[in-house]
Amino acid sequence: MRRPSARRLAVPLLALGLLAPALAACSDEPADLVIYSGRNEDLVAPLLEKLEKKLDANVEVRYGDSAELAAQILEEGDKTEAALFFSQDAGALGALSKEGVLTALPQSTLDKVDAAHRGSEGDWVGVSGRVRVLAYHPGKVPTPPDSVHDLTEPAWKGRIGFAPNNASFQAFVTGMRVLEGDDATRDWLKGFKANSPKAYEKNTEILEAVDSGEVSVGLLNHYYWYEKAAEEGEDKLTAKLHFLPDGDPGGLVNVAGVGLLKGADKKEAGYAQQAADFLLGEEAQSYFAEETKEYPLSAGVAPADGLPALDSLQAPKINLGELDSLKETLTMLQEAGLV
Template sequence: MRRSSVRRLAVPVIALGLLAPALAACSDEPADLVIYSGRNEDLVEPLLEKLEKELDANVEVRYGDSAELAAQILEEGDKTEAGLFFSQDAGALGALSKEGALTALPQPTLDKVEEAYRGGEGDWVGVSGRVRVLAYNPGKVPTPPDSVHQLTEPEWKGKIGFAPNNASFQAFVTGMRVLEGDDAAREWLKGFKANSPKTYESNTDILEAVDSGEVSAGLINHYYWYEKAAEEGEDKLTAKLHFLPGGDPGGLVNVAGVGLLKGADTKQADYAQQAADYLLGEEAQTYFAEETKEYPLAAGVAPADGLPALDSLEAPRINLGELDSLKETLAMLQEAGLV
């Protein structure tokens, strides 16, 4: 088996509204395909190593925050070294689409995924899905609320955990802005802040806090619970999950997805297209289902045991490409004193 040439470079963090410095170039042999990945290295490195073997090509992966990588791509323009952008969320892809930085995907590629989980301009496609849920401790919360709007009520003061710097939480807030308007979102953030929610660094930390009873409930992505249950056994977990009904903004279904970059040369563009199709194929979709516990979006692959069917969820109806206004969301979070 040929040794993997997948290489990892960290991307410098950027301040709000600023672009990251240029990514450092590798000194090794030239890559056939450069991927800018906003997905966490621990989650997707094994999959991208499988991708490299499937393509029989030298693949270089540069990891960073999705929003920062999108800003980097716009700064680089047609001189970008990347051929494929693998984003953690739809918002960063929507931002690139709006700026005309992505290449239209072939219809057969788009048709592998339901229309709700791909870009309206046909230039990006979701490869896996995640659902925002409420993790709760049944010893403290016998009946979980059916809306995030209830979390601003006095009974929840000091009892909710959240990760304000997490991209998925920020995407949720952006989704609320799209669904209900900026004024309503601003009012919710104000009420949420007034209830003294407890801040954590990550979804994992929130889930642990809920499980231990440190907080009564927390806002997370669904797959953190399913990963922990697979590792430790469901019977070892105190925390439970509640999928919010009725199209509540707290039940947002977001996607990780890919887009082909316009600046890529013909050879790299071809490999990028092959990579996109691989990620929508059975092997990659099975990886998302079994390893990351996300929702597979293509190839007829079923989600992991115990997950409700995606089409059974009462998720809010939203154009995921509209989750691109991250700067405005961050400004609103700052205004509310949550970041």
């Protein structure tokens, strides 16, 4: 399998307001299927190698940031070599759907996933889910708050960890905008900033800071805690997780997903469809559950031990395709002084 890396060029700002990577192939051998993957190579390369064997085809994977890859696809238009887009989040898929560059998926594929976790236009589908949670240090926070809105109260000043440049945090802010409106979100960001939250580069750093007591609470995705617990033992972790109730925007369930691109020839489109169905099949869904600790979304595969059932969570009701307005969210975060 070929995995060319992305190198960046100075190109005009595109639909998502981000620089698009120039994707360079490392071989002249033609590929049967080209995948643009916004998912981390270390995370999904073993799974996509299994896909290549399953298809008995030459699969080329080009990795990059999901939003940048979506912008690249829009710039390339009909000339894109990609037949399948594997996105880290629903927002990038929603952006492509809005521009009409994704092809409708068969109903048999769509029906493998709950309607809440696929595109409303039937042109993309989620393959794994993640939940925004509150990590907390029980010695410092005996009873964690039930809403991110509580974190603007003076008692939390200097005690919160977050990753402002992380795509999942930005998707959460976008979700709040969709759920509560721009004015309410702007007010929340202002109050959050006033509490001097501590910025980290990665979710793993937030979890470590909570675990050590450097901060009392942290905003992150659920699987970081479960991965660390699997590696080190749950009894080695001080930090605990709180799944926020009552549809709080801080409990957003986002998905990684796939869409098939228009313009692929019949052979490429066939391989792309097989790839989408593979990612929704039992082998791949078990991989997400066991290896990445994400929520499997199809094939009846159960989540990893210890995770609450997805349908038991009181997540906010939201059309995930509406998480596409990243440019506006970034502007709001900049205006609030958080990025």
